[in-house]
Amino acid sequence: xxxxxxxxxxxxxxxxxxxxxxxxxxxxxxxxxxxxxxxxxxxxxxxxxxxxxxxxxxxxxxxxxxxxxxxxxxxxxxxxxxxxxxxxxxxxxxxxxxxxxxxxxxxxxxxxxxxxxxxxxxxxxxxxxxxxxxxxxx
Numbered sequence: 001x002x003x004x005x006x007x008x009x010x011x012x013x014x015x016x017x018x019x020x021x022x023x024x025x026x027x028x029x030x031x032x033x034x035x036x037x038x039x040x041x042x043x044x045x046x047x048x049x050x051x052x053x054x055x056x057x058x059x060x061x062x063x064x065x066x067x068x069x070x071x072x073x074x075x076x077x078x079x080x081x082x083x084x085x086x087x088x089x090x091x092x093x094x095x096x097x098x099x100x101x102x103x104x105x106x107x108x109x110x111x112x113x114x115x116x117x118x119x120x121x122x123x124x125x126x127x128x129x130x131x132x133x134x135x136x137x138x
Contacts, residue, residue: 021132022086024069025056032068032091033059039071042105046071046093049109052125065090071105073097084108086137 024032036043043060046069051057064070067089077083079098084107086092093108095101109115112133117123 020135022067022089022091022135023130023132024091025050025054025058025128025131027129028055030056030058033061033065035063035065035068035070036060037062037072039073039101042101043071045102046105046109049113049115049123049125050131053113053115053128054131056131069093071101073101082107084137086133086135091133091137 022032024030034043034047040060040062047058047060058069069091070093072092072094073096074083074094075097077094077096077100079096080100080103082093082095082100082104084091084093084104093101093104095104113125113128113131115123115125
């Protein structure tokens with residue numbers, strides 16, 4: 001009986017944890033899209049790394065989404081500054097008008113996906129069954 005109670009508590013905690021995640025890709029299937037605006041080249045970099053890590057090719061769209069990943073330029077930031085945060089059901093990757101958005105995407109690729117590029121050779125990209133970010137990411 002005690003074992004069942006512990007198992008039930010663990011299952012409830014796991015469900016709560018999953019509910020607090022914004023899932024971007026799961027088991028090779030895209031669960032989100034990338035809203036790129038005019039930054040389709042940078043969106044392509046993000047799309048490529050996500051596909052290499054998960055097998056899921058997230059579609060790139062020019063317009064804003066209700067959920068997914070939104071890439072945006074923020075003139076209120078310094079040219080090379082950036083922010084990465086979840087707003088509602090969107091992962092917002094924003095950068096200043098210089099290289100900020102590019103830096104933000106590569107920071108996401110390194111810190112969340114876990115990819116590394118050590119030299120001029122190909123990047124090391126881990127295999128992920130699921131790619132998600134916590135909804136309280138700021």
